[in-house]
Amino acid sequence: MALLEVHDLEVNYGVIRAIKGISFEVNEGEIVTLIGANGAGKTTTMQSTVGLIPKKSGKVIFDGNDITKTPCHKIVHLGMTQVPEGRRIFQELTVYENLLMGAYSTKNKTGFKDDLNKIYERFPRLAERKNQIAGTLSGGEQQMLAMGRAIMSHPKLLMLDEPSMGLSPLLVDQVFEIIKEINKDGTTILLVEQNAGKSLSISDRAYVLENGEIVLTGTGKELSESEMVKKAYLGG
Amino acid sequence: MEFLTILINGLSIGGIYAMIALGYTMVYGIAKMLNFAHGDIIMIAGYTIVLFFPVNPIVGIVAAIVFCAIAGIVIEKVAYKPLRGASPLAVLITAIGVSKLLQSAALIYSKGAIKGVPITTLGAIELFGGNLKIDVITLITIVCSVAIMVALTMFIKRSKTGRAMVAVSEDKGAAQLMGINVNKIITITFIIGSALAAVAGALMIFKPQGVEPTFGAMPGIKAFAAAVIGGIGSIPGAMVGGIVLGFIEAIFGATPLRDYVDAIEFAILIIVLLVKPTGILGKKRREKV
Numbered sequence: 004m005a006l007l008e009v010h011d012l013e014v015n016y017g018v019i020r021a022i023k024g025i026s027f028e029v030n031e032g033e034i035v036t037l038i039g040a041n042g043a044g045k046t047t048t049m050q051s052t053v054g055l056i057p058k059k060s061g062k063v064i065f066d067g068n069d070i071t072k073t074p075c076h077k078i079v080h081l082g083m084t085q086v087p088e089g090r091r092i093f094q095e096l097t098v099y100e101n102l103l104m105g106a107y108s109t110k111n112k113t114g115f116k117d118d119l120n121k122i123y124e125r126f127p128r129l130a131e132r133k134n135q136i137a138g139t140l141s142g143g144e145q146q147m148l149a150m151g152r153a154i155m156s157h158p159k160l161l162m163l164d165e166p167s168m169g170l171s172p173l174l175v176d177q178v179f180e181i182i183k184e185i186n187k188d189g190t191t192i193l194l195v196e197q198n199a200g201k202s203l204s205i206s207d208r209a210y211v212l213e214n215g216e217i218v219l220t221g222t223g224k225e226l227s228e229s230e231m232v233k234k235a236y237l238g239g
Numbered sequence: 240m241e242f243l244t245i246l247i248n249g250l251s252i253g254g255i256y257a258m259i260a261l262g263y264t265m266v267y268g269i270a271k272m273l274n275f276a277h278g279d280i281i282m283i284a285g286y287t288i289v290l291f292f293p294v295n296p297i298v299g300i301v302a303a304i305v306f307c308a309i310a311g312i313v314i315e316k317v318a319y320k321p322l323r324g325a326s327p328l329a330v331l332i333t334a335i336g337v338s339k340l341l342q343s344a345a346l347i348y349s350k351g352a353i354k355g356v357p358i359t360t361l362g363a364i365e366l367f368g369g370n371l372k373i374d375v376i377t378l379i380t381i382v383c384s385v386a387i388m389v390a391l392t393m394f395i396k397r398s399k400t401g402r403a404m405v406a407v408s409e410d411k412g413a414a415q416l417m418g419i420n421v422n423k424i425i426t427i428t429f430i431i432g433s434a435l436a437a438v439a440g441a442l443m444i445f446k447p448q449g450v451e452p453t454f455g456a457m458p459g460i461k462a463f464a465a466a467v468i469g470g471i472g473s474i475p476g477a478m479v480g481g482i483v484l485g486f487i488e489a490i491f492g493a494t495p496l497r498d499y500v501d502a503i504e505f506a507i508l509i510i511v512l513l514v515k516p517t518g519i520l521g522k523k524r525r526e527k528v
Contacts, residue, residue: 055412079418091413093406104406107399108418156418 005064006031006160006191007052007083012061014044014051021047023215024061029160034182034192036202036223038236039212045195046088048212049164053085054078066159080108082159086166088195090149094138098129101137101148105155115155122151125181143174150181154190161185162193167201179205199236203227211236243371245489251377253485254384258439259462260469260477261391262432268408268472269428272330276314276337278459280307280433282345284440285450289354296356304437311433312426320422338456345452355449380442387438388478391431395474400427408472457501464508470521479519 007029014022022044029035039045050056052063054075063071070078093101102122106115123130126147132140137148146166153161163182167175179201186192196202203209206223211232219231226232259281266274284303291299318337322330361375395401406414407424415421436455443458444450461484469480484504491500511518 050412053416055415074420075412075415076418076420079416084418085416087413087416091410093409093413095409096402096405100402104402104414104417104419107403153416 004031005029006066007193008062008064009048009052010062010064012048012051012063013059014047014056015059016047021215022051025212025215025217027210027217027220029191029193030207031159031191032186032189033207034186034194034205034223036194036196036206036209037212038196038199038202038209038226038232040235041197043212044215045212046164047215049085049162049193049195050087053083053162055085076108079156079158082157083162084153084156084158084160085162085164086146086149086153088164088168090145092137092140092145092148092152094136096137097134098137098140098148099133101152102129102155105152108156118155118157122154125184126151142169143171143177146170146174146178147181150178150185154185158190160191160193162195164195165197166194167196167198175201199232200227203232241493244373245486245493247373247377247381248492249486249489250482251380251384251485252488253482254380254388255439255442255458255481256462256465256484257478257481258384258387258435259458260466260481261388261474262436263463263466264469264471264474264477265404265428265432267466268474269404270315270319270425272319272327273334273463274319274432275331275334275459275463276318276341277432277436278455278457278462279338279341279345280310280436281440281443281455281458282341282450282452283307283310283455284437285444285454286345286348286354287437288441288444289356289450292356300438300441303441304434307433307437307440308430311429315426315429320425342452342456349450349452353449353451355446356444358445361445376442376445383438383442387435391435392474400424404428461501461504464505468508468511468518470518473518473520473522476518476520483519 005028009028010026011024012022013024025048037045037048047056051058054073058071062069065078065081065083068081070081093104096104102119106118109115128144129147129151132144137145140148166178166182170178175198182192182194183205194202194206203223203226209221209223209226210217211219211226219226219229262277263274266272284307287303287306288299291302314337318333319330322333363372363374365372395404403414403419403424406417406419407421411421440455462481465480465484466477468483469476469478487504487507488500491497491503496503
């Protein structure tokens, strides 16, 4: 069953047509990736789907609800959130307070302690640094915090925008491992990546975005074997 | 003894500036705008207290806080909300327009007559065998402003809404992704700022000159200067800036330069901006590309 359906989405920046009517869907339990070059419209697609930037036209259905015109904060309450590009953790708050903000949309107080312990178990570095101001964390730690913060809201669908950006190869592997784990725990994943090789290897399905249009779609395996993808995104 | 008098006066004047400056700085931090109509909220508080004073002074103060909070909500919804995302200049000019509108409305309401409360002093207490004389209102002002600043700091640090305010001030988009309703947080900010301005107005009202349409203009501008000196957007900065300005006023008020106090304060603002453009506690914000 499709958890997220996007139909004919169009997004404009002034007179520039950034997204030219794309459709895609994410089924429950899947890892789906949008790959594409810089400026292809990946982040725009992500941000307009979650309601952070306005859509020109199209329709977005999440978990049976039409959320085309729903403001972002309400979409989060419905169970979809995003680890935004550049992580955007709250620099002035502590690690613990960032995780607390992640749980803003949850009502259950006792659940919070359990969730927090789970996050600290999954990301031991965050436990070590829980009272540290988040702005002083390293890039990798900030990515862990951004993911931990997003999971605190118990999303049914978690979108991750370029989670590997700016990280060392070792950390990139770690991030993709964690994404797989989160997915195994029952969270559906929509991923946006420039690192096509890694992301296709963990994806059930993927879409290739070029100049605001979807030009190719298939399973992760199919796409990683496609000549066109190999040539454009896998360096040969 | 003169030193103590200056200290107490400085704290009291500074406490009032700090309370008003908090409104400027919170709105700036969260809605990213300079609300130049903030000072006129003090004037609304003044007229409300004068109106209800014959019934009961406490009722007057409570009514002022409620009225000002409502005025804050209405101004934000009607004048500023439609301009969210517009150029900062458009918002700034609108804020100046709102300020003029409120002052003109007050002029029509008061027909130009200066209104005051029937008592202009709450008396004074004498300490050290009459060597130190402190007005009761000065003491009340110090106690009130310290209590309010402590309460506000606790609210921001410890409450869910307070933390949401910090989150919104830092990154609106990321805050929305936490499920925070940014519009609601902005409304709450205007309510708190306006209520603080109302309290400041209540503490300023026991003066012989009474309430006139520009009652809040000068304290408003000075509190804005205090917010900038402390570092606009920073809550502790507004408190520090307010107290600094209060002490400047108290110190120079006790010298032959007392007639030039306003000029000295704004000169200090200029010097601070030249030496440290972000203010005493202000941080340099990273520009997002």
